[in-house]
Amino acid sequence: MNIDKNARYNVSHEWARKDGDAVVTGISDHAQHALGDIVYVELPAVGKALKKGETFGVVESVKAASDMYMPMSGTVTAVNDALSADPALVNREPYAGGWMIKYTPSNPAEWDQLLDPAAYEAQAAKE
Amino acid sequence: MNRTRLYDWHVAAGAKMAPFAGYEMPITYPLGAVEEHLVTRRSVGLFDIDHMGQIEVKGPKADAFVARMVTAKIDDMKDGDARYSLLLNDRGTVIDDLFIYKIPGSWWIVVNASNRLEDLAWFNAHNDEGASIVDHSDETYMIAVQGPRAIELMDLVADAKISDYPRFSSGRAKVMGVPCLVGRTGYTGEDGVELFFPAEDAVKLWTGLLAEGEKRGIETKAIGLAARDSLRFEAGMPLHGHEISQDIYPLESGFKWACDFEKDFVGKAALLKLQEDGIPRKLVGVELPAGGVPREGYEIQSPEGAKIGVVVAGMYCPTAKKFAANALVDPAFGKSGLAVKIVVRGKALDAMTIKRPLYVPAYRR
Numbered sequence: 001m002n003i004d005k006n007a008r009y010n011v012s013h014e015w016a017r018k019d020g021d022a023v024v025t026g027i028s029d030h031a032q033h034a035l036g037d038i039v040y041v042e043l044p045a046v047g048k049a050l051k052k053g054e055t056f057g058v059v060e061s062v063k064a065a066s067d068m069y070m071p072m073s074g075t076v077t078a079v080n081d082a083l084s085a086d087p088a089l090v091n092r093e094p095y096a097g098g099w100m101i102k103y104t105p106s107n108p109a110e111w112d113q114l115l116d117p118a119a120y121e122a123q124a125a126k127e
Numbered sequence: 128m129n130r131t132r133l134y135d136w137h138v139a140a141g142a143k144m145a146p147f148a149g150y151e152m153p154i155t156y157p158l159g160a161v162e163e164h165l166v167t168r169r170s171v172g173l174f175d176i177d178h179m180g181q182i183e184v185k186g187p188k189a190d191a192f193v194a195r196m197v198t199a200k201i202d203d204m205k206d207g208d209a210r211y212s213l214l215l216n217d218r219g220t221v222i223d224d225l226f227i228y229k230i231p232g233s234w235w236i237v238v239n240a241s242n243r244l245e246d247l248a249w250f251n252a253h254n255d256e257g258a259s260i261v262d263h264s265d266e267t268y269m270i271a272v273q274g275p276r277a278i279e280l281m282d283l284v285a286d287a288k289i290s291d292y293p294r295f296s297s298g299r300a301k302v303m304g305v306p307c308l309v310g311r312t313g314y315t316g317e318d319g320v321e322l323f324f325p326a327e328d329a330v331k332l333w334t335g336l337l338a339e340g341e342k343r344g345i346e347t348k349a350i351g352l353a354a355r356d357s358l359r360f361e362a363g364m365p366l367h368g369h370e371i372s373q374d375i376y377p378l379e380s381g382f383k384w385a386c387d388f389e390k391d392f393v394g395k396a397a398l399l400k401l402q403e404d405g406i407p408r409k410l411v412g413v414e415l416p417a418g419g420v421p422r423e424g425y426e427i428q429s430p431e432g433a434k435i436g437v438v439v440a441g442m443y444c445p446t447a448k449k450f451a452a453n454a455l456v457d458p459a460f461g462k463s464g465l466a467v468k469i470v471v472r473g474k475a476l477d478a479m480t481i482k483r484p485l486y487v488p489a490y491r492r
Binding site: 036037039040042058060062063065084088091 | 143154155159160161162353357418419420422442443450472
């Protein structure tokens, strides 16, 4: 499995990466591989305020629909519109072109509650 | 859990395996379900479908017995003919759907894995004629070779000219040296064959066909059950437990054409009564034009928000590039071009009833 060493992770397989004062989130390589071909991604409206652990969207693979959870609380400033035409970007580039949302964190200290790359890798390897 | 003789091959190829009808079957390979679907539509897909069952009916009373048990007209079938049929219970709902091959001296009936034991019990319990009923499922392997170049590949590897076989026919041929019953049939909407042969030759034939495809420049890939489902769905073919089941009348899902009302068959009386009373529901295609994946069990609503039906199967269709479902609905909504809603995880999304199938099968072109 590929791990983005610059990101932190949820137990539920979302990643968060700092981009200036903002945070960008998507799902991990491990998650996209487990889901299989992704055919649809539902994302929130820009401007929506979401709490850590709240559902921000749904990723639909050939076999199932899976909720995605906020790694940190924040207000959504951008969503990845490219995923509506090419949801398989999440399979091909989970940490790059397959990003989901960008948000302004309302509690930056939540960053420290996330799993670091080594801890996430160890956790995902057990599944 | 049963394993097919190709289990080790599937695992070595990196397939995701999952239980299906009591067998551990490949759901997808690393190629991915969408690309596997597209390969089958453009070249050749190879399907391990050994979980399917094969029941042979023979003896002097076999014709009368089979004719009474199944819905399709069979008294006009000649050796080599193959035909789709339903197997009904006395209530007129669907125990299973079958492919019936008339072969010299007997009827070769292909049944769904999950229904095989029930089909056999039903046949045996109704065998007033005393026909000989033999289950060949364990010793018979079944592989499907499907796609626009499947027949070209078969002509190269068989000792008979498979391209001379008419659609919905069968014959005996050696394929890569393996004696097969070759049916020009399938479940993908593409041209192709289904091969029945001794189970001990499974690995030899499977790996041989993949290697020959490669050698001859005919793209040939192993395809899992996920793509098999999207291929059959696009082509308008039913999957038992979804579009047809013991809770669904064949007249609701548009299978009157598979029922020969000129003869007597089990379930006929119930269907005649249903025709008089009117069907309670009708199968219709439904599309989500703005996206979203409609899945089994999702509610269908009228534009005003009243429940009018339920999704029985739904998915993203890679060739049609549509998000579509089959739904059993109030017959008033059972035609194309009507605005409806599909409730996707609590949200009623705008949808439209559409014509089926989304992909016209090769045999109808």
